[in-house]
Amino acid sequence: MRVHALVIGRFQPLHLGHIHALKYVMRQCSYMIIGIGSSQYSWTWRNPFSASERMEMLVRALRAEGVELGRVALVPIPDSTPDQPDWARIVLERCPKFDVVYSNDDWTRRELEAVGIVVKPIPFYRREVYSATRIRALMASGDNSWVKLVPKAVMEFMMEINGASRVREIWLREQRDAKGKLRLR
Incomplete structure (x- = not known):
C-alpha cells in the first residue's frame, strides 16, 4: 500500500475524536500528511493556539x-x-504529493473535489462529546x-502553556469587545 493521504484540521485543541x-486514516495509508488549517491565526476564540503549538500537540499525542x-x-x-483566494491551490x-484527502467538512470537500482531488469521509467518533468548540x-x-476529552499529552502541554487560562482570557476579551461594539451602535 503506497497511498499518501492528507487530513486537514484546525485542532483547536487536539482532542480524542481527532x-x-x-x-x-493511518490504517488506510502508508503516509499521512496532517494539514494544520487556519495556520495564520492564533489568540482568537476559534483559533486560540498557534500553528506551532498545534504541531507540538500533534507530535506529542501521536508519539504517545x-x-x-x-x-x-x-x-x-x-x-x-x-490576495490568494484559491484555497485548493x-x-x-504547501503539501507533499498526496493521493487522497480525508475530510468530513463540506466546504473542504467542495473546494478540493472541484480541482479533481478525491475526498473520502472519516467515520465520526462520539462527535457530540468530542468537539473542540465544546472543549474551548x-x-x-x-x-x-x-481534560478527559483530550489526550494526556495534550492536557500536559495545555498545562505547560496555560492553555485553558489563555482560552478564558480570549473569551473574556472578545465578550468585552462585543459589548463595546454593541454600545457604539
Whole structure:
C-alpha cells in the first residue's frame, strides 16, 4: 500500500475524536500528511493556539499513541485571503504529493473535489462529546472536565502553556469587545 493521504484540521485543541480520526486514516495509508488549517491565526476564540503549538500537540499525542512519526508530515495550511483566494491551490502548493484527502467538512470537500482531488469521509467518533468548540467553552468557563476529552499529552502541554487560562482570557476579551461594539451602535 503506497497511498499518501492528507487530513486537514484546525485542532483547536487536539482532542480524542481527532486522534480516533487520525488513527483511522493511518490504517488506510502508508503516509499521512496532517494539514494544520487556519495556520495564520492564533489568540482568537476559534483559533486560540498557534500553528506551532498545534504541531507540538500533534507530535506529542501521536508519539504517545505509538504512531510511527516517520510516516507523518505536518504542514501549516493558511486560509484563503483576498490576495490568494484559491484555497485548493494553497493546499496543493504547501503539501507533499498526496493521493487522497480525508475530510468530513463540506466546504473542504467542495473546494478540493472541484480541482479533481478525491475526498473520502472519516467515520465520526462520539462527535457530540468530542468537539473542540465544546472543549474551548469548558476551558473558558473554568470547567476542568475538558481534560478527559483530550489526550494526556495534550492536557500536559495545555498545562505547560496555560492553555485553558489563555482560552478564558480570549473569551473574556472578545465578550468585552462585543459589548463595546454593541454600545457604539
